[in-house]
Amino acid sequence: MVIAKKWVLVREFVGKPKNGDFSLEEEILPDEVNDGEVLCEALYLSVDPYVRFLCNVMMKPGDTVVGEQIARVTTSKNLKYSVGDVIRLSSGWRSHTLVTDVSQIEAMPDLGDLPLSVVLGAAGVTGLTAFFGLEDKLQPLEGETLLVNSAAGAVGSVAGQIAKMKGCTVIGFAGTDDKVEWLKELGFDHAFNYKKVDVDDAVSMAAPNGVHCYFDNVGGYLSTQILPHMHRGGRVLIVGSIATYNDIGKSTGPYPFEDILKKCVNVNGFSIYDMYQKWRYGEVHLVKLLQQGKLRHRETITEGFELMPSAFIGLFEGTCTGKALVKA
Structure with a gap:
């Protein structure tokens, strides 16, 4: 036995x-x-x-x-x-x-x-979340600005690197100075410790013309700080909401709807399990990037x-x- x-x-x-x-x-x-x-x-x-x-x-x-x-x-x-x-x-x-x-x-x-x-990880569900979140949902274009939070995490770090491959300016937020340094090593154009900077000032500096794509792993108050900086017609993909998973009771705001309305922002939720039929294709692509050294993890x-x-x-x-x- x-x-x-x-x-x-x-x-x-x-x-x-x-x-x-x-x-x-x-x-x-x-x-x-x-x-x-x-x-x-x-x-x-x-x-x-x-x-x-x-x-x-x-x-x-x-x-x-x-x-x-x-x-x-x-x-x-x-x-x-x-x-x-x-x-x-x-x-x-x-x-x-x-x-x-x-x-x-x-x-x-x-x-x-x-x-x-x-x-x-990078060639599994978390990597696939980043890959298909960009390829099928946000569809960032060369020259656009993409912001990702929890950027040093399993999903965010892959999303930021793939966006760089597409010719985007990439902004990342993380929670420690060591993580910020790693994001810079990965080629992020701007990386910030959200615990040490004024988020509004940081995004204003890094994206003076607005954020075209927001890859949101975190939710909560940080996301409400990002929304006013969205480019008109910008795209937001809600992949996770770890900032509020442990909340007890209902949140009472702040409320994001006015910013969404003013900027005509497109907001979508995303589950990688809805993309199951395409996983094999995504895995082959991610493995190739890892083997070529183009994707680090x-x-x-x-x-x-x-x-x-x-x-x-x-x-x-x-x-x-x-x-x-x-x-x-």
Whole structure:
């Protein structure tokens, strides 16, 4: 038998997630599997802010926390998968998974010499969010100005680099001086620590003619400070709202609608899961950029499955640069 570990939700989050909101439990999985099944062991597990958002939507106390992982097959009775194969699946925060329906296994792109972990980051869902958010939604043009917040994160750092490839002037906001320096290394034209600058003054200086495209990962008050700087007919893509995920109760403003009206701004929400049919195309493109050295990435890797909650909580404390992962 295999003694598997899993992190389950003890209670719905109230405010910022806490270690006590999770419980590490064990379950026994069989050594032998039935025809068509595979047993796998986690190698890397993704840590994502959307888990906070989904807590009250699709999880209830006692459920295994949702999430994606890269795993190695340890036992197989499926002709498609052999022992030792590396697979990707959304099985949640589990150390071992018995896959009874292999249609749940996602295809892996050909990575060449790239590390496996990029499939959960720059060449995975976060990279795809940046890629399709720009390609299919914002569609920035050469010479336009694009602003991205949480710019040193897994999504924002890729979005900013791709916008630079398109010939845009790129402005990035991040939460530490180290992150700002990294954005400059990535080629951002302007990078600011939003905790240390007057946001209004910074955007006025960096985009005197207005912001054409706003890639919004954060929401909250920072976004209300950006909207008055939008170019008439500008485009806003709302990809995340991490600034308000932990809020208790309803926000009472400020309200952005007047700025949207005055500038005739186009505002759209975006979920990468609506683009699922195009993922394979996006992955091939991102892998190629990574292999060519045109796209750079960073990872914040926490060692040890037992530290999954700590790594997750760190997302809301600004401790991560690039993609947050746990190495099991």
